Amino acid sequence: MRKATAIAYWLIPARPVRELFSEIIRILAEELNAPRFEPHLTLFAAPGGDQSARKLLRRIKAQRIHLAVRDVGFSGNFSKTLFVRFESSDAFTELHNELRHGAKSRAEPLPDPHVSLIYKKLAPRAQSELASAIKFPFPGVVFDCIKAIRCSVPARTRADVESWKVIARKSLHQ
Template sequence: MAPKYSLWLSPPGASPASQAVAAAIDKLSSALGGPRFPPHATLFSPVRADSDAKALEQVEHYAAKLRRQLGADAAGIPVEVDSVAAGSTYYQCVFLKGPASEALAAANAAAREQWGAAGQEPFMPHVSLVYGDHPADALPGLQTQAAEALPKDLAALSYVATEIRIVATSGQCEQWHEVGRVSITRQGEVSK
């Protein structure tokens, strides 16, 4: 099967949201022995492609349609967070969750259409804090640890993503790597 790529919406690098979430991920991964990863909300996964270049090409095509859909004056895609939650899967163990903005829901729907994934699980926007397989009875304590590692005003961790990061996510988390970024707000801008 072709390698797997994921589309991430990350907070701007020097923003308070990026710094606070990255610090919480580092603190929690050190305490729990779990993997470290950059702050992000997964917009869509999986994108399958035979090479990084082909994955970038697919995402550039998707981003061009998305820019038309969002409109010329779109500032980006809002990612809102308002609570700390726990889930039952490895990649949704402990996370920040919030409502899907109209632009975020539309971007995910467009990605599902682009990659023929209409039957996927319902989209649940979130920003992961902990990856892991922890017993259900440990999750409330992990949620509390996560909440204590973050600012009290969780809404302040909301952000507007202006680019899509294309991340090769085949294999273990430690093997993942970014292969490029595509602007959501300006046509034709790609960085690798």
């Protein structure tokens, strides 16, 4: 049976933080036999076509988004195995609402904006140890790009993660 697909809208961290997140994801993927993926913060996912997602990103007028880092967390969910949690902001909520309205989606803002560092089922003790070992030398992250991604929903397997396809991107300006 074929899985449902959707368009996910991602915020992409700016350099040099993007490179740091990418390196952490690479190391965890190699050490724990997990999929590699681009560091991102998912705003929401909704049904839609590739062309409508491209048009939506062309219309967006948002500026770069700055989010304060809260902590490193973990959960039993495949899509939130180990992650960096952020404080929301007015600019983040405005961008989410603009995208959601343009996509005709009823998706609510995430109560827990985050960037995942690994997608894999892990024992709670391993998750806790990893979360406590990861420290960041910065108080916040700038996100300077939005991407629209064709993806299977929900993402529950390595194959789901590896099937993600970028269909559109938009740089956010200062």
